[in-house]
Amino acid sequence: MPERNIDFGKFGARGIKGSDAVARKLDELADGIVTPVTAKRGLMARLHYLTRTDHSRQAARDAGLTVSDRTLKAWLDEKRRPSSANLERIDAAYRQVRRHNVARHLLRRLNSAGGTRVEIHPLNQSQVPRPLQRLVEYRTMNVRRWDRIVETWASGDHQGLDDAWADVIVDLGSQWGQYEYVTNIGFAA
Structure with missing residues (x-):
């Protein structure tokens, strides 16, 4: 140009x-979830969004959230808290999966x-x-x-x-x- x-x-x-x-x-x-990932509510909402179906779990893995199912279950059961690096990965994976999911609707x-x-x-x-x-x-x-x-x-x-x-x-x-x-x-x- x-x-x-x-x-x-x-x-x-x-x-x-x-x-x-x-x-x-x-x-x-x-944007869907406005509560920050550092707050319990924001973390739980993102984890539920990323793990509710097998398709969303695979999309989260593809987006860079590569933790074991056992670790994910511990986070969801609130037995463990993700590290700050994992919080960033969770937020980045959420944003990428969310973009992919709403792109078709936004385009229309x-x-x-x-x-x-x-x-x-x-x-x-x-x-x-x-x-x-x-x-x-x-x-x-x-x-x-x-x-x-x-x-x-x-x-x-x-x-x-x-x-x-x-x-x-x-x-x-x-x-x-x-x-x-x-x-x-x-x-x-």
Whole structure:
């Protein structure tokens, strides 16, 4: 892509990659358990989600939760408490399995009725010297095909998501490169 930013923030601009903002919003839409994994309630909810069926157990193993069935049973019976490293693995496995489980539902909702309206809030240039500031304004666009974006998000492919998002923002016209980094991207499903 010709307008990819190579040295973002050199003059003080602040923001995040648009694809990261999209991933953050999709995570927000897919998030189910809000209690932290360090709390008993959050841990138990995640363990029940990851162990209720043979399919979810296999998905948890594939996501990196590789403990024995005996250890899992001890955690569920509250006879033992997972280490902090295992708490992180449980949370990461939960997020990955949850993404996979809700991806199809999110995709259907985002693609329905001709797509979803997306609000793009430009990067923050308040720290950039006045002569170097660009005129970048708030934009909206309708994204009609979310298939590749949701697929790469669900699989955890950050580079693929970045490429998929870049293909979408090209529809903004000749100044699409100004929206590679943003302060926020908003949409609802």
